[in-house]
Amino acid sequence: MKIMPKEPDQPPRMARDETPEERADRNLVELLQELRVVQTGVQILFAFLLAVAFTSRFPQLSAFQRFTYVVTLLLTVVTSAVLATPVALHRGLFHRGVKPRIVALSARYAQVGLVFLALALNGAVLLLMDLVLGRTAAIAITTATTAMFACLWFLLPWAEGRG
Known part of the structure; x- marks a missing residue:
C-alpha cells in the first residue's frame, strides 16, 4: 500500500496497490456481501406480508389498508428483483471480461433497490400504524x-461523498 498525500485537516489515506481487475473483483465482492444482508431483510418483510393476508383480521381491513397492503407487497417484490439483479448480471456476464461494467451497473441497481426498500418498509409502517394507532398517527409516523431513510441512506452518503 502507498500512503497518499495528506490534505489539510484530513488523516493520511492508504491507496490500494491493486490492478483495475483486482479493484473490480474487490468491489463486486463487497457489494454482493452488502446485498446479502439487505436481501435477508427484504425476505423477512415479504414473508410477513404474505402471512398478513392469512390472518383472521385481514378481511376487516379498510379499502385504504388493502391498497396500502397490495402496494407494499408489490414494492417488496420489486425490491427483491432489483436487489438480485447484480447477481444475475454477474452470472450472465462474468466470463466476458466486463467486471468493471458489472460493478458499475450493480452499484446503480443497489441504489435503486434501496429506494424501493425504503418505500416498502415505509408502506409496512403505514399499514401497521394505521391499524394500531389510526390514520393521522400513521401518516405522521410514516x-x-x-x-429518516432519506437522511441516513441517501443524504448522508451524498454529503459525505462531497466532503
Missing part, C-alpha cells in the same frame, strides 16, 4: 420514517 413521514418521520421516510425522512
Whole structure:
C-alpha cells in the first residue's frame, strides 16, 4: 500500500496497490456481501406480508389498508428483483471480461433497490400504524420514517461523498 498525500485537516489515506481487475473483483465482492444482508431483510418483510393476508383480521381491513397492503407487497417484490439483479448480471456476464461494467451497473441497481426498500418498509409502517394507532398517527409516523431513510441512506452518503 502507498500512503497518499495528506490534505489539510484530513488523516493520511492508504491507496490500494491493486490492478483495475483486482479493484473490480474487490468491489463486486463487497457489494454482493452488502446485498446479502439487505436481501435477508427484504425476505423477512415479504414473508410477513404474505402471512398478513392469512390472518383472521385481514378481511376487516379498510379499502385504504388493502391498497396500502397490495402496494407494499408489490414494492417488496420489486425490491427483491432489483436487489438480485447484480447477481444475475454477474452470472450472465462474468466470463466476458466486463467486471468493471458489472460493478458499475450493480452499484446503480443497489441504489435503486434501496429506494424501493425504503418505500416498502415505509408502506409496512403505514399499514401497521394505521391499524394500531389510526390514520393521522400513521401518516405522521410514516413521514418521520421516510425522512429518516432519506437522511441516513441517501443524504448522508451524498454529503459525505462531497466532503
